Amino acid sequence: MTLDALNYWVSFILMMIGFFGIVSSGNLLKKLICLTIFQVSALLFYISVGYVKGAAAPIIKDVIIDYVNPLPHVLMLTAIVVGVASMAVGLAITVRIKEEYGTIEEDEIAELDFKKHKRESKKK
Amino acid sequence: MIFANLPVLLVIIPLIAAAICTVLPWKHSPWALATFATFASFLCICKIVVQIYAGSTIIYPMGGWLAPYGIEYRIDKLSAIFLLLISGVASFAIVYGMPATQKEVAENKQKFFYAIYLLCFSGLLGVLATNDIFNIYVFLEISSIATYALVAMGKDRRALVASFEYLILGTIGATFFLIAIGLVYSMTGSLNISDIAIKIRPVVNTIPIKMACAFFTVGLALKIGIFPLHLWLTNSYTNAPTFVSSFLSGTTTKVGVYILIRITYGVFGHDFSYIDLPLGQILILLGSVGILVASTAAILQNNVKRMLAYSSVAQIGYIILGIGMANVPGASGAIIQAIFHGVSKAAMFMAAGAIMLSVKGVRLEHFEGIGRRMPLTITAFIISGLSLVGIPGTAGFIAKWYLLQAAIASGMWTVFAVIIISSLLTLTYVWKIIEVAFFEHMDAGRGSVNEAPLIMLIPMLGLSFITIIFGVWPVYMTGYVSQIVTALFGG
Numbered sequence: 001m002t003l004d005a006l007n008y009w010v011s012f013i014l015m016m017i018g019f020f021g022i023v024s025s026g027n028l029l030k031k032l033i034c035l036t037i038f039q040v041s042a043l044l045f046y047i048s049v050g051y052v053k054g055a056a057a058p059i060i061k062d063v064i065i066d067y068v069n070p071l072p073h074v075l076m077l078t079a080i081v082v083g084v085a086s087m088a089v090g091l092a093i094t095v096r097i098k099e100e101y102g103t104i105e106e107d108e109i110a111e112l113d114f115k116k117h118k119r120e121s122k123k124k
Numbered sequence: 125m126i127f128a129n130l131p132v133l134l135v136i137i138p139l140i141a142a143a144i145c146t147v148l149p150w151k152h153s154p155w156a157l158a159t160f161a162t163f164a165s166f167l168c169i170c171k172i173v174v175q176i177y178a179g180s181t182i183i184y185p186m187g188g189w190l191a192p193y194g195i196e197y198r199i200d201k202l203s204a205i206f207l208l209l210i211s212g213v214a215s216f217a218i219v220y221g222m223p224a225t226q227k228e229v230a231e232n233k234q235k236f237f238y239a240i241y242l243l244c245f246s247g248l249l250g251v252l253a254t255n256d257i258f259n260i261y262v263f264l265e266i267s268s269i270a271t272y273a274l275v276a277m278g279k280d281r282r283a284l285v286a287s288f289e290y291l292i293l294g295t296i297g298a299t300f301f302l303i304a305i306g307l308v309y310s311m312t313g314s315l316n317i318s319d320i321a322i323k324i325r326p327v328v329n330t331i332p333i334k335m336a337c338a339f340f341t342v343g344l345a346l347k348i349g350i351f352p353l354h355l356w357l358t359n360s361y362t363n364a365p366t367f368v369s370s371f372l373s374g375t376t377t378k379v380g381v382y383i384l385i386r387i388t389y390g391v392f393g394h395d396f397s398y399i400d401l402p403l404g405q406i407l408i409l410l411g412s413v414g415i416l417v418a419s420t421a422a423i424l425q426n427n428v429k430r431m432l433a434y435s436s437v438a439q440i441g442y443i444i445l446g447i448g449m450a451n452v453p454g455a456s457g458a459i460i461q462a463i464f465h466g467v468s469k470a471a472m473f474m475a476a477g478a479i480m481l482s483v484k485g486v487r488l489e490h491f492e493g494i495g496r497r498m499p500l501t502i503t504a505f506i507i508s509g510l511s512l513v514g515i516p517g518t519a520g521f522i523a524k525w526y527l528l529q530a531a532i533a534s535g536m537w538t539v540f541a542v543i544i545i546s547s548l549l550t551l552t553y554v555w556k557i558i559e560v561a562f563f564e565h566m567d568a569g570r571g572s573v574n575e576a577p578l579i580m581l582i583p584m585l586g587l588s589f590i591t592i593i594f595g596v597w598p599v600y601m602t603g604y605v606s607q608i609v610t611a612l613f614g615g
């Protein structure tokens with residue numbers, strides 16, 4: 001019984017792993033990796049929704065009656081594109097942060113900002 | 125022929141213009157094209173709004189494929205008023221943005237800057253025009269991804285960190301939204317919003333639908349910047365380029381509000397979301413706490429842009445409060461508040477940006493004596509500020525009036541008190557700027573500080589006068605909004 005819903009369990013466990021990673025890791029690159037895991041869990045979820053047990057791939061043939069639902073799978077192609085696009089922007093921003101700050105560790109960035117802020121207010 | 129295709133043209137024009145923008149060689153041509161595309165969309169929307177005001181809903185089947193199998197664009201009264209807000213604010217902001225962008229964004233990046241702005245704009249319009257729930261997700265992500273890039277173009281390096289935070293939180297929100305769509309699809313087998321609204325009735329009390337409602341709300345709360353998920357909002361509005369913060373403050377969060385209203389009222393039904401599920405109590409609690417905390421935080425800020433960003437969080441609290449009370453005056457108040465917070469906050473960011481460009485700073489001490497040197501800019505700022513406070517005669521008052529009525533109608537006296545107290549808090553931080561601008565003297569060593577150029581003045585004064593016009597003659601607006609709300613509740 002539980003095994004029937006295995007896909008859903010796995011997708012939500014993956015999701016939580018990704019979510020935990022985003023919150024706990026201080027390295028921006030690791031954050032992005034976890035963000036990808038988080039997004040990919042949604043893909044697994046959709047594909048499981050579209051699956052019909054014992055049904056064939058959705059290519060029309062005379063002998064087959066049951067087909068799996070192709071719509072969620074097609075939707076996921078779009079979701080993959082969205083994921084790739086946000087990943088590209090995220091990596092680009094990480095590169096720029098590395099150029100400007102010289103580090104991609106969150107606490108070091110915060111420290112650098114804090115120091116700069118202090119120097120500015122001292123000047124006044 | 126062309127009029128039949130208006131609902132799709134308003135999304136397509138900026139999308140195509142964005143692609144052309146990246147290859148334009150001459151100096152001001154990307155800006156000219158972006159302005160042209162924005163105004164073209166705005167005119168399309170005006171034409172549509174005239175039709176809708178007469179009483180019809182516009183339905184446009186994409187590629188001739190009929191719903192529920194094909195993707196359908198559907199513009200009704202609710203989406204029309206938000207379309208008008210987004211394209212109106214964008215038209216004012218793009219005109220205003222030229223001198224500011226000239227100074228803040230490197231010359232060789234400007235064409236890409238305008239291209240990304242157009243992508244963001246077309247994504248926002250797409251969310252409002254479409255009637256397909258997965259399309260909403262895609263358009264929302266088009267606009268969000270463009271927004272991350274726009275915020276990252278800020279001059280200060282902190283803009284990069286703000287943009288990264290926004291990217292992480294925005295993507296989490298979008299993924300929650302995606303999972304909610306999946307849950308709804310698995311229970312109803314449809315992606316068309318009107319179709320889902322019918323098919324969801326027999327299954328509404330099942331666990332997946334309840335979960336979907338929760339995922340939708342959390343995902344959208346991240347996108348709207350509801351307290352306590354507002355951190356990205358304050359950081360990115362503070363560090364983004366001037367044009368971007370005035371454009372974003374008036375548009376992105378309002379689109380999130382639109383989706384929240386559309387889904388919780390239109391799809392799940394207000395009695396399910398707000399009475400069967402405790403969504404109403406949660407939103408009212410978060411809204412009230414958010415208003416008080418963010419208003420207090422705004423008072424404590426020394427950086428005017430950050431003050432305005434916190435004030436945005438507080439004002440979003442009012443919208444959430446109105447939605448959460450789930451009665452007729454509450455929803456009307458929320459819609460009016462969403463529209464006029466967009467208008468007046470855009471004007472305030474524009475005025476702050478104009479002052480920042482001429483005195484080279486946005487801290488409170490930079491505003492000393494500004495009232496004499498830049499009287500028109502500060503006028504726009506103050507009028508919009510008074511609308512935020514809710515002074516009678518401005519549109520903000522109408523929204524607050526409805527919200528107070530809603531609080532009385534549902535007997536929530538704490539909420540009533542919160543609205544009154546927070547108006548005083550809002551007055552405090554607006555007054556802080558008035559005091560500095562008029563009662564302090566500018567350092568003689570500051571050099572010459574002159575009034576902002578006309579191209580910046582007209583948009584901000586225009587936007588602030590809109591709040592007065594609708595504050596003094598609110599009849600058309602309230603009549604229109606009451607039709608929307610009756611449709612939402614009448615079902």
